[in-house]
Every structure is written in structure tokens, then in C-alpha cells.
Amino acid sequence: METVLVEDVLHPFLLEKAGVRGVMVRLGASWREVAARAEYPPAVRVLLGQSLAASALLTCNIKFDGALSIELKSNDALRLLFTECTDRGRLRGLARWEAPLPEPLAINELKDATMAITIGSVDRGRYQGLVDLRRPDLSTSLESYFEQSEQLPARIVLAADGVCAVGLMLLRLPSEGGHDAADDEDGWNRVEHLTATLGQDELRNTAPEDLLYRLYHEESVRLFEPRPLAFGCSCSRDRVESMLRSLGRKEVEAALEARDGEIEVICEFCAKRYVFDRIDAGHLLSAGHTAEAPTTEQ
Structure with a gap:
């Protein structure tokens, strides 16, 4: 029997044995709505889809009433990339570019590039953090951001095509009051090695429950209530x-x-x-x- 891939959903989970929290996202209709707004070149479309998936993933790491955005600006061929996810799971995004685009499109080689993660909260105002762009791709750049800002290791896998945009994010739990799993140094290493076997095709084409079992069934996976997502714009x-x-x-x-x-x-x-x-x-x-x-x- 063919597995039905449920789209536009966030799947938070916990690897209890390893002391690692995680979240998976699969964007379908919401991503296609964003992608259809312009005739994006393939490299720009992939990066925009990855960023949209990452915006959704990052909302699972914080509690806020507002919106979280990822914004890349440069004085190069990729002028702007902006994606946003609200606390209610509403997604939007766009990119502006000029031909010719470099091949490959490496963000660490864009002239005068900056990337910011901004959290706009109704109660607390705006908080903005800058992302170090010494890495060529979005996944490793965001991993570096977490390691610097949260002082915790992170593992992020992103993939996008014309049909879907998907992502997996893993964060090691901080050591707290007798939490043996969080103090298990080998736990994070095990999870990293298991995650390294994951390819982008498998991430795009496998249901979250099946993928988590394939990767981490020995780490006591605990699934939480999924969160629905949808395209939505805050213009008025x-x-x-x-x-x-x-x-x-x-x-x-x-x-x-x-x-x-x-x-x-x-x-x-x-x-x-x-x-x-x-x-x-x-x-x-x-x-x-x-x-x-x-x-x-x-």
C-alpha cells in the first residue's frame, strides 16, 4: 500500500534516549503558492524553498506571538531572499535576482552578503540575530548560528524542488538537573552518524513517521502533536x-x-x-x- 505524504505540517519529536529534540517539516501547497509567484531560476527556487522550510523549523524552537523571518541581502546577483513563518503557521516568501547567477549559487561567495533572523513579537518587540555566512549553504550556516547563539550543537537538513520543501532540525538538549540523556556525550554522536545517512531524495519522499523510525528507532522516538501550516500573507x-x-x-x-x-x-x-x-x-x-x-x- 502506497504511503500518503501529508503536506504542510510540522512534526516535533524527542529522541529520549539520546537527549535530542527535533522537528520535521514538509511543505506542499504552501511552498507551491510561494514558488508560483515568479519564474525563479532553479538555484534560486531551491534556496527559497529551503529557507521557507527553515523558517517553519525555527518556530518550533521558541515561544512567541508574532513572526520569524530569514532575510538574505547582497550586492550580487541574488539581491534578496526573504521567508517568514508566523506563530500561527502562516508562511510567505520571495526572492529578487539578476542574471547571470553564479554556478553553483554559494551564499558565502555573494558580494557584501548579510543574513538576519528576525523575531517580531507583539509583546516583546523585535529581536534580530546575524548569521555567519562563511559556509556555502543554508543548512550549515544555520547550524553555525545555533552553535554561536544557543551554545548548543545543531544538525539541519534541507531540501526543495518544484513540488515540496522539506527539512529536519535536531538540537541537543542542554544538561539540566539530572537529565542523564542530555549528559550522554555519545547520544549526540550517535544521532549525528545516523542523520549523516539521510539523503535529500529520501527526505523529500518519505513520510516523517517512517523516516524517524528508519533513522532513530533505537533512540526511543517520542512524537508530539503535529502543527498545521499554510500559505498566508500579513499585508493589509x-x-x-x-x-x-x-x-x-x-x-x-x-x-x-x-x-x-x-x-x-x-x-x-x-x-x-x-x-x-x-x-x-x-x-x-x-x-x-x-x-x-x-x-x-x-
Whole structure:
């Protein structure tokens, strides 16, 4: 009987014997929605899918009320890569590039590249951490980030194609009050060796329960309640109005003149259209609601 691969779900788990917590993700429809927004070159599409899967994985490591994003910027052919997952499991992402792209597309060779992980919380504001980009791929760069920021070893495997984006993340539990498994030095080594046998094709084509049993059945795998995921965009008319106010009166009025009295803004993430005529612009530019200094909001 053929195994049905359930898509757009996070699968948290614990390897009790080894003292390792983990999470697997398989994105299907949500990833295809993101990938369909542009004619991405294969290398960009793969990196965007990997980043989207990683954004979902990282939300399992923290408790927050807001959104977690991964953003890569450079002055090279890959200008921007942005992916985001909210605490409610809503995903979005995009990339901007210029031809020709380098082959292979190694992030550590991009000119003036920076990568940031940002957590935006309703209660705690924004926290941002920078990722060291001395590694060529996203997986090992994120592993390095965890080792530096959390002082704990991490193992991350990512894969993406035109159909799905998948990921596996493992974190060694910190040593706490008599937790023998977390103090088991050989436990992490065993898990690393087992994970090294995992190929990207197997990760893409195997159900999480089957894959976890194949890899870690001797480590007492404990599965937790899966979390659903879906494509979702946080754009709104209020946010677009705020962006237009930030441009200032002169810019908005110039845009109205250039476009026959109408401004159209199309969200790059979800393609939703926001249209403003002169009456709309007059309301949003009314006294006390304008700002001449531009600001940006992702």
C-alpha cells in the first residue's frame, strides 16, 4: 500500500534516549503558492524553498506571538531572499535576482552578503540575530548560528524542488538537573552518524513517521502533536496606507499625477491589489497623518 505524504505540517519529536529534540517539516501547497509567484531560476527556487522550510523549523524552537523571518541581502546577483513563518503557521516568501547567477549559487561567495533572523513579537518587540555566512549553504550556516547563539550543537537538513520543501532540525538538549540523556556525550554522536545517512531524495519522499523510525528507532522516538501550516500573507490596506504616508505628500501626489489620478499597489507576496484614488489619498494625507521621512516595513 502506497504511503500518503501529508503536506504542510510540522512534526516535533524527542529522541529520549539520546537527549535530542527535533522537528520535521514538509511543505506542499504552501511552498507551491510561494514558488508560483515568479519564474525563479532553479538555484534560486531551491534556496527559497529551503529557507521557507527553515523558517517553519525555527518556530518550533521558541515561544512567541508574532513572526520569524530569514532575510538574505547582497550586492550580487541574488539581491534578496526573504521567508517568514508566523506563530500561527502562516508562511510567505520571495526572492529578487539578476542574471547571470553564479554556478553553483554559494551564499558565502555573494558580494557584501548579510543574513538576519528576525523575531517580531507583539509583546516583546523585535529581536534580530546575524548569521555567519562563511559556509556555502543554508543548512550549515544555520547550524553555525545555533552553535554561536544557543551554545548548543545543531544538525539541519534541507531540501526543495518544484513540488515540496522539506527539512529536519535536531538540537541537543542542554544538561539540566539530572537529565542523564542530555549528559550522554555519545547520544549526540550517535544521532549525528545516523542523520549523516539521510539523503535529500529520501527526505523529500518519505513520510516523517517512517523516516524517524528508519533513522532513530533505537533512540526511543517520542512524537508530539503535529502543527498545521499554510500559505498566508500579513499585508493589509492599513499597512499600505502607512507605507504611502511614509513617502510624504509630494511623492503621493506625483504618483497620482503620473497614473491618471489612481495609485495601485500590488503585494509581492500574495498579489493582492490595493487601489487608491484622489479621495483616498486625501484622507490618508490629512493633517497629522503624514511623514516626510521614509520608513520600510517587510
